[in-house]
Amino acid sequence: MNPYPISPIQIVSITFSIFLLVLIAILIRKKKIREEYAILWILIFLIFLLLSIFRGAIDTISSLLGIQYQPASLFLILIASLFLLTFHFSLVISDMKKKINHLAMTLSILEESLSEEEKNSS
Amino acid sequence: MKLLVLIPAFNEENTISDVIEETKKNLPEADILVVNDGSTDRTKQILSNHKNIKALHLPFNMGIGGAIWTGFNFFCKKDYELLVRIDGDGQHPPAQARSLIEPLLKKEADLVIGSRFIKREGYLSSLHRRGGIKLLNILTAFLLKKEITDNTSGFRAYSRRAANLLRKDYPFDYPEPIEVYLLSQKGLKIKEIPTEMKEREGGVSSISLMHSYYYLIKVLLTILVNFLYGGKK
Numbered sequence: 401m402n403p404y405p406i407s408p409i410q411i412v413s414i415t416f417s418i419f420l421l422v423l424i425a426i427l428i429r430k431k432k433i434r435e436e437y438a439i440l441w442i443l444i445f446l447i448f449l450l451l452s453i454f455r456g457a458i459d460t461i462s463s464l465l466g467i468q469y470q471p472a473s474l475f476l477i478l479i480a481s482l483f484l485l486t487f488h489f490s491l492v493i494s495d496m497k498k499k500i501n502h503l504a505m506t507l508s509i510l511e512e513s514l515s516e517e518e519k520n521s522s
Numbered sequence: 523m524k525l526l527v528l529i530p531a532f533n534e535e536n537t538i539s540d541v542i543e544e545t546k547k548n549l550p551e552a553d554i555l556v557v558n559d560g561s562t563d564r565t566k567q568i569l570s571n572h573k574n575i576k577a578l579h580l581p582f583n584m585g586i587g588g589a590i591w592t593g594f595n596f597f598c599k600k601d602y603e604l605l606v607r608i609d610g611d612g613q614h615p616p617a618q619a620r621s622l623i624e625p626l627l628k629k630e631a632d633l634v635i636g637s638r639f640i641k642r643e644g645y646l647s648s649l650h651r652r653g654g655i656k657l658l659n660i661l662t663a664f665l666l667k668k669e670i671t672d673n674t675s676g677f678r679a680y681s682r683r684a685a686n687l688l689r690k691d692y693p694f695d696y697p698e699p700i701e702v703y704l705l706s707q708k709g710l711k712i713k714e715i716p717t718e719m720k721e722r723e724g725g726v727s728s729i730s731l732m733h734s735y736y737y738l739i740k741v742l743l744t745i746l747v748n749f750l751y752g753g754k755k
Contacts, residue, residue: 501584501694505592508557508578509599516576 410452417449440488444481451477523627525552526602527619530589531610532559535568542572544616545608555596556610559589586676587694594689598682605680613645614677618717622679625713632684632710633701635670636677636717644718654738658699661742665749666706670714673699677717684710699741703748 424441427433451457451474462473527545531538538556545554554575558565560583569577578592590607597605604626608614618636625631638644639655647655658673676698680688684705693700702712 501588501591504581504584505588505595508580508592509596512576512578512596 407455410455413452414449417445417452420445421449437488437492440485444485447477447481523604524602525549525604525606525623526593526597526600527552527554527616528590528593528597528605528607529554529556529610530559530586530593530607531556531561531565531569532583532586532589533561533563533565534610534612535561535564537612538565538568538610539572541608541610541612541616542575545619546574548616549606549619552606553602555593557589557593557596559583559585585695587692587697590697591689591692591694594680594685594692598686598689603682605682605685607676607678607680609676613719613721615718615720618677619679621715621717622677625715626679626681630711631713632681633705633712634679635672635675635702635712635714636719637670637672637675637714638717638719639671640714640716641718643716645721651734654734657738658741661745662699662702665745666703668706668712670702670712672714673702675717675719677719693744696737696741700744700748703745707748 421442424433424438424445428435428438458470458474461477462468462470465473465476467473467476527549529538529541529545534541542554542556545552556569556575556577558569558577558579560580566579569575576596578596580589580592584592593607594605604623606619606622608616608619614636622634622636625634638647655672655674659670662668662670662673678698678701687708687710688701688704691704693704705712
């Protein structure tokens with residue numbers, strides 16, 4: 401299946417990918433990271449694990465994309481993944497900001513009606 | 523007609539009392555709501571010394587759009603019918619607020635804007651800001667086939683229908699020009715009347731020199747996205 405003998409960098413990258421996947425799994429179990437936010441990370445680590453195991457994949461991708469310098473396609477995949485992640489965070493932050501604003505608005509109106517009631521009762 | 527005057531205030535300890543007193547004098551029948559947008563100066567204490575006003579204190583600075591949005595929500599929760607916005611920095615003359623309400627009462631419009639540029643009297647803003655306003659006006663005229671001379675003026679009056687529409691999906695950052703787009707797209711009528719404004723007496727503008735270009739780009743982006751998106755529906 402794999403025409404190349406396993407190289408030291410492969411061992412390092414496979415170990416690192418597995419380590420990160422296990423880390424994510426532990427974090428999900430301990431409820432330190434929510435599943436919805438972990439999915440993208442898991443996907444990206446899985447892709448890297450696969451790329452580390454099947455070394456020929458990078459060559460295939462490079463030739464498909466017409467990239468002559470193979471490591472460049474690795475960087476391309478890496479940068480694309482990071483873009484995706486940061487974009488995802490922007491979405492999450494925007495959503496949170498919206499919710500926080502809603503909370504602040506509701507809080508201020510509630511406070512007002514509370515102090516109004518106190519005034520009326522005293 | 524139950525009238526609410528909305529006064530957004532962020533660090534306006536020097537001017538807020540005058541604005542409140544002037545408003546009380548000119549619109550004695552109105553309820554006054556001050557939205558204290560997370561001020562770090564004495565605005566909050568000053569407000570607590572005023573009687574017969576309502577005050578909302580936001581736990582952090584939300585920006586002018588957030589303060590207005592909070593006011594809209596308060597307005598819609600209670601049974602008010604008309605809303606007038608007068609900024610807490612003393613730029614907007616409460617004495618002219620009544621003329622803003624007139625077209626609403628006659629059902630001629632759902633949003634009335636007090637424009638500095640119809641009569642061109644009083645304070646007209648700095649040169650490069652006027653350039654930005656001009657650009658916005660050209661774009662508005664082009665996209666909405668409608669002439670709005672002072673798209674960035676915050677001296678405005680709203681019908682309940684307008685406030686209710688705007689509060690659902692409010693443009694938080696720099697709301698004034700976007701309001702015009704949102705309401706026009708829904709087919710609400712907008713009218714401008716001439717007003718005079720003063721140069722701000724205190725506080726700091728929500729748009730500094732550096733920010734005005736950022737403001738312009740952001741507003742243009744929002745308008746374009748809104749227009750393209752709204753046009754498809």
